[in-house]
Amino acid sequence: MLFTEIIFIPFLIGTFVLFGCCRRSRFLQLVLLLIASYIFYGWWRVELLFLIVFSSCLDFFVGRAMGRSDDPKHRRQLLAMSLIGNLGLLAYFKYMNFFLESLSSALSGLGLSGSLPTLNIILPVGISFYTFQSLSYTIDIYQRKIQPTDSLLEFLVFVASFPQLVAGPIVRAREFLPQLRDNLCEKCDESGLFYILYGLAKKLFVADILGSTVVDPVFADPASFTAADLSLALYGYAFQIFFDFSAYSDIAIGLGKIFGLQLPVNFRSPYLARNPSEFWQRWHITLSTWFRDYLYIPLGGNQFGTAKTLRNLFIVMLLAGLWHGANWTFVIWGGVHGLLLVVYRISEGLHRRIPGFFQTAIFFVIVCLTWVLFRSANLSLAMEYYQGIWSGDWRLTITNMRWLIAIVGGTWWLHTGVEPRIEKLAKGFTHWHWSARGGIVYVFCALIALLSELNLTHQAFIYFQF
Amino acid sequence: MKNLLRIIIVVVVLSGLSLIVSEMFPRYQLSVLDSKWSWIETQIYERNRRPVDYLIVGSSGIWTALDPLIMEQTAGTHTRVLNFGRNWVGRDVDYITLKHTLQNRRVKNLILEFSMEEVIGHHSYMRHFASIDDVLQEIQYLQRDSQKPQPQSELSLKFQWRTISQMLGDIAVRVPRVWMGRAVAWLQNRDGSRDRVQQEYHQARGFYFPDIAQQQDPAFLQQYKRMQPPKTLPRFSGHGIEGTLADFYLRRMVALAEAYDTKVYFTYLPQFRQGYPSPEALQYFSRLGLALIPELESLYQIDYWRDERHLTAAGAQVFSEKMLRGLLCLYDNHQLKTIP
Known part of the structure; x- marks a missing residue:
């Protein structure tokens, strides 16, 4: 869904009215934001929601495990898992064909038969943004700058919140997650x-x-x-x-x-x-x-x-x-x-x-x-x-x-x-x-x-x- | 938060009012900015409701090929012919145009195009006529990504929701949009050029085409000027448009015409030097209406064509006379027939 499409107007109005109806429950506000964000993202291709859920869950559980562990080696392994998972997704969906084409050209340049197949991969919108956002969370925990959150719901909202999901700004967990612990309706700013x-x-x-x-x-x-x-x-x-x-x-x-x-x-x-x-x-x-x-x-x-x-x-x-x-x-x-x-x-x-x-x-x-x-x-x-x-x-x-x-x-x-x-x-x-x-x-x-x-x-x- | 909810209520109320006003007053369905569309709309909604004897609906090919004034002169002084041909968009838009025309004006005879293959085009004004009724009932309308129609039950919920909300949203802001469009048109018309174009359309019954070059296309002339007209032309093969989205809308147009007691004719204007339609296609169109196929060999003189798709005024005169008098209509068995 694009912000400039006319469909975004009923989407926004509907979401905001429901948001207003949930003004007494922080939990319902977060559930609504998450559902709205997934509708917003899945509007283009529902199956790509799997990626964002996978990336979020990976970093949430890695973050929790890292928070519980004091063993530096174990923490490093967990960080590597998060890096490989997130950057692997990015490398496959965004860069795989680029690597294959570049390798193919390089092989041809060396006089070798270097015709490599290109894959039919769809680039998920915003993948560079949300993977970086999600990664910052695990790296911050690894560097002991923040404590892992215990709420999966809050973390899912942090990664997927629709306002900045597909093209930033890239927010940090240490700035964003504390905001989700307050009643959001009370902080609604008309400006x-x-x-x-x-x-x-x-x-x-x-x-x-x-x-x-x-x-x-x-x-x-x-x-x-x-x-x-x-x-x-x-x-x-x-x-x-x-x-x-x-x-x-x-x-x-x-x-x-x-x-x-x-x-x-x-x-x-x-x-x-x-x-x-x-x-x-x-x-x-x-x-x-x-x-x-x-x-x-x-x-x-x-x-x-x-x-x-x-x-x-x-x-x-x-x-x-x-x-x-x-x-x-x-x-x-x-x-x-x-x-x-x-x-x-x-x-x-x-x-x-x-x-x-x-x-x-x-x-x-x-x-x-x-x-x-x-x-x-x-x-x-x-x-x-x-x-x-x-x-x-x-x-x-x-x-x-x-x-x-x-x-x-x-x-x-x-x-x-x-x-x-x-x-x-x-x-x-x-x-x-x-x-x-x-x-x-x-x-x-x-x-x-x-x-x-x-x-x-x-x-x-x-x-x-x- | 309370103020934002109030603002939403203001927007929803204004949108609702706009929906009501644009449904009650057809002039708020006018798009204003495109000259030909604007003229077509005034013919449907605003001018006197005198019956139309022959209504021509179709692409820019038929727009430049059938001159209503020549047809009126040939048929008699009381005959009324209107040419609604315009830049090609697709049969779905033709269908909506026809639907609104027949709801507002009596049309005795409808002349449609006959073509071997059709593509869906895009034009910024193609959603003009959509009313709330169209949006809710004609869900296939603007399903333009696919050349083949899908039953409504097979259309995804997402598609249906998106189409309906987009088009309703479009109608919901129609009134201020029309006013803004009028303001832009007024600015464009400071030298009176816009009014002159509308006047020309009105006098020429829609035949006037300012946005197609009056002169022959030099590249076209360069390519064909030394070639002799062909003595015999080949036939196409295959079914043509059967089973496509065009077919779906064509059948609906014919059914609509039947409901309003309007006779349907098809005329055939291929690209320069292309052949006659295939027997299968002729059979298909003959089932839908009377297919009038002009003798093409004599029409393929280079002076009669602006470019590969459009006729010159001289070509239009020949084609219009042939069409209306029906002197040379070629059927699949090569029998000559005249228009009744």
Whole structure:
């Protein structure tokens, strides 16, 4: 089920009304959230629910066993079981065909008969998110940062809660599980409605329209466009992916709020970053911190000298790239970001001498250029895109100057002017009379229907594929 | 929490009101933005209810092939012909269009297309006419992923629930959506172009086609200009559309026409230089109505075609005259018949 589908509206209304009916029983609230989450996830393919239940149960029982054991060897074995179970699922469903194809190409390159079969595997939506979330629980218990929960119901809700199930934010057990021990109805925050509407508006009116009008036609056939078109499409994509993904996070945060849950912020105007290190503190924050806590620090972090720090940074970014998708374009994209971090670490002193505005501008251009790798279907198309940008033909053919100014000005204003003020705006919205808010919600539904008539919607969230 | 529940009540009440208003006032079923659909809808719901002698329903092929004015001139001054042809979507949408037309206007004769194979197309306006009644009764409607119809009992509960809730949701926000659509249309019409298009449709009885190039397609001309018209054309083989979703809706359209005492004719317009239908297909369509097959050899002159699927005005004149006068109708046994 997509947040932007009209079916989601009756689903949400039904769930919320039932949630309101369970306001006296925390247990019923959790049961309802779990059932709703499984309906939400199973709406696409019921059989894939098995995976999420398996992953949850594995980590729940491993966590309990680990909590009872003081034997380091036994605890390590249990952690290995959780890692193999979760990462095994991820490797099979997400990366198996990628490995087979890469192996096949490598064998062919060596002159061997390397035609390996590809498997007909469906990629379960959100598997990268919920496996990481579930894994963080067992790793935290192993590191004795948290105690295992005794409630299977709470743990199932933690892994599967529908607001953030398929595309994050990736929540941690130590932040989420304690919230489930309170009466959720009492913590229901009306400002969540604003986050939902704002997220939907960003997705439907900005990201989808940018995608269908500026980005998709150019990325489909970069050779047919001028350098100016390619640059505008690249700029468009930088904001399409930001508004698309941050829209999902906003909707998730909003849904969390109305169901009494606090989800972490995932974006902080990332294109204002002055360097790669700051960028990853502003972009997909919950993933960056996950990699920092569960990969970078266990690898040694910055504790063993400059060379090892740089190595660790590069490895983490390479794997973060692979996390995004089973394609060499993602791996190289991660590698490039790793290199950027390495270069920044080495030249940090020099970098500080550049005025802040120029730092931001230069780094924004660099980030945009890396998005080519992220968006292109394969490396040859990415190379074609880069060549097109360097071609030097600066005639703008995909739009006129008026639209260009509107696109650039509008997206930048939203990103830097509105995004940092969402919390304040959401609070202000709660002071509106409920009937006015109801009217706005209803008109919003009509707008979604109108956009679908104009064929401007129904693009899935970009991060669903990850 | 209490306020959020109140907001839900406001949304549900407004949705309910919208459902009632759009069911009571057909003008709230108007989609506004697409010119041809908009014209079709005004013909169904808003214009005078004068009976239609010949109603043409089908794809852009038949839209560009049958000129209602020529047919009216050929048949006599009091004949009323309307062409509801439009960008191809599928027989399911044709069925819903016909259902609403027959519920609102008397149609004496219905001209449908005859084709050897059909695909389901997509168009943003295809859900226009769906009423609450359609949503609850026509569960197959918009079951577009499958080319073959499934009995309702075999459709998964998930599918039924999804289809019904999606379409009811669509209707539940119809009234404000129509108002917003009107606002967009008004903005589009600041230079009066939209009104002119509607006027052209009205004068041409639906034959006007601004979104199909008036000129012949250069690629088409390049490909065929040196080729001589074929002397004999082959026949297709096989059943054509029998057993498909198109067949399911075609039979329903014929049954609907029978219920409203409307005669059904089929006309055949294949792609440029394609052959006659197979005997099996002819038999199939003949069972459903009177199948009128024009003599194609003389129609395959390059001047008569814009591209491989659409006729020029000259081609439409020839085809319309042939169709209405029924001078050369070829049956499976090659007997010539005329239209009664």
